[in-house]
Amino acid sequence: MKGRTAMNKQEKIKILADLVAIRSVNNNEEAVAQYLTTLLGKHSIETELVQYAPHRANLVAEIGTGKPVTVFSGHEDVVDAGGDWDTDPFDLTEQDGKLYGRGACDMKSGVAAMIIAMIELKEAATPINGTIKLLITVGEEVGEYGAEQLTQQGFMENADVLVIGEPTGYRICYAHKGSLDVQIKAKGKIAHSSIPTLGNNAVQNLLDLLTLINNKIQKVDVSDPAIGDFLFNFTVIKGGNQVNSIPGTASVELNARTIDEFNNTDVLKIIKTAIEKLEQQDSKYQFELNILMDLPPVDGDKKNKLVQSGQKIGKQVTNQVIPTFGGTYTTDAAKFLVGKQPTFPFMIFGPGNSSLHSSNEYISTKMYLNFIEIYKKLMLNNQNFA
Ligand SMILES: [Zn+2]
Known part of the structure; x- marks a missing residue:
């Protein structure tokens, strides 16, 4: 040609x-x-x-x-x-x-x-x-x-x-x-629910963490004139496998749609601060943070x-x-x-x-x-x- x-x-x-x-x-x-x-x-x-x-x-x-x-x-x-x-x-x-x-x-x-x-x-x-x-x-x-x-x-x-x-x-x-996908795992110890002191309830520990994160994140009310609102959602939650057992593991996944006014680093800071706070408060709290996807706005x-x-x-x-x-x-x-x-x-x-x-x-x-x-x-x- x-x-x-x-x-x-x-x-x-x-x-x-x-x-x-x-x-x-x-x-x-x-x-x-x-x-x-x-x-x-x-x-x-x-x-x-x-x-x-x-x-x-x-x-x-x-x-x-x-x-x-x-x-x-x-x-x-x-x-x-x-x-x-x-x-x-x-x-x-x-x-x-x-x-x-x-x-x-x-x-x-x-x-x-x-x-x-x-x-x-x-x-x-x-x-x-x-x-x-x-x-x-x-x-x-x-x-x-x-x-x-x-x-x-x-x-x-x-x-x-x-x-x-x-x-x-x-x-x-x-x-x-931007878009941020994060997974948090809570580690506990399985026990029969009649003797919970032998275990460490990962679901409860994760709930404590999510409450802390949620209280902070729900106060974030920012918007960008071009691309709109900052968005945050817990999207996947898993934990335990039997109603009469203290669960040994639990995990959550969340997605944030970020803007310059509240970016990926700001979201991660809230999550990390909450994790540190609980882990310092009591040794029963053991969390693992995995960043699955981190795309800035x-x-x-x-x-x-x-x-x-x-x-x-x-x-x-x-x-x-x-x-x-x-x-x-x-x-x-x-x-x-x-x-x-x-x-x-x-x-x-x-x-x-x-x-x-x-x-x-x-x-x-x-x-x-x-x-x-x-x-x-x-x-x-x-x-x-x-
Ligand atoms: Zn495409």
């Missing part, structure tokens, strides 16, 4: 269909990385695979050279197909201007759009301002593992801008909540040049006004932006709608094709924001 400047519509849809056909349900992402490596290789774009685990690999690719470095990112994994589908979830099916398939929305269309934009610029031999860098990750849906690994290995160090293609549709997300600025460029280019391509919003979910940005200043230019802008994660997930064909144009223009106009 050397020398051609653009793929036709069917070629673009074929790439999305190929990606959807790869069952990268939080594993097997290496097949996605391999497919993209072959595709980019055909257009003389080199890639680097960063292995996360067997059969799981992130992908890094670049065009251009030097500064500024404009990073585009998406993830390879999809959630389980589940549910009742009217079509085969791994066979992309077009009906009434919509493309149905698992990952069509979240977010193989975003990944395909970025890849195609890059290929078309490369094939047209368009001069690039600095470097356009793609970071395609594993494990986004389960804890941003790939983004964490790439960040730890320095792939974000020279980044000047970050665009994540998660499914916002024709809206730009400029900030989002991402603060952004809806007036930064990147967001403004996204709005302007989005409007040029779609003829629609592109509004901004703060997200209540979390994305790879939580890991990519660790150590970056709050002013670091970042936005989430990608093809999508509310069908993500559900059965009959789809992307509008028009929106998918439009985002290829939007990404191309962003890549070409990065002197306005990078």
Whole structure:
């Protein structure tokens, strides 16, 4: 295809269909990385695979050279197909201007759009301002593992801008909540309930702890103007196995949706202080704290040049006004932006709608094709924001 400047519509849809056909349900992402490596290789774009685990690999690719470095990112994994589908979830099916398939929305269309934009610029031999860098990750849906690994290995160090293609549709997300998953185990000693002094009641000890934590956390009443309220929920509780036995173990899991005004560290401080207080008070209290997932909130600025460029280019391509919003979910940005200043230019802008994660997930064909144009223009106009 050397020398051609653009793929036709069917070629673009074929790439999305190929990606959807790869069952990268939080594993097997290496097949996605391999497919993209072959595709980019055909257009003389080199890639680097960063292995996360067997059969799981992130992908890094670049065009251009030097500064500024404009990073585009998406993830390879999809959630389980589940549910009742009217079509085969791994066979992309077009009906009434919509493309149905698992990952069509979240977010193989975003990944395909970025890849195609890059290929078309490369094939047209368009001069690039600095470097356009793609970071395609594993494990986004389960804890941003790939983004964490790439960040730890320095792939974000020279980044000047970050665009994540998660499914916002024709809206730009400029900030989002963090998420914290914690497990606490209480250790006791089993005994018959008629002679409880021989035992140590783990359920009671855990309840004492939860009361302390709850009293503190329920007083936290903070909200962020962009991303909304701080949220906290105990979500799983287990303990004991027989009504007439003093339980020897008990555990709780909790999830907090954090904001800058009350972040992950603030929540952990309340939990740790409560644990220390009880453990110092009486030796019967023995707790083990496990942090299962720790994704900080991402603060952004809806007036930064990147967001403004996204709005302007989005409007040029779609003829629609592109509004901004703060997200209540979390994305790879939580890991990519660790150590970056709050002013670091970042936005989430990608093809999508509310069908993500559900059965009959789809992307509008028009929106998918439009985002290829939007990404191309962003890549070409990065002197306005990078
Ligand atoms: Zn996603």
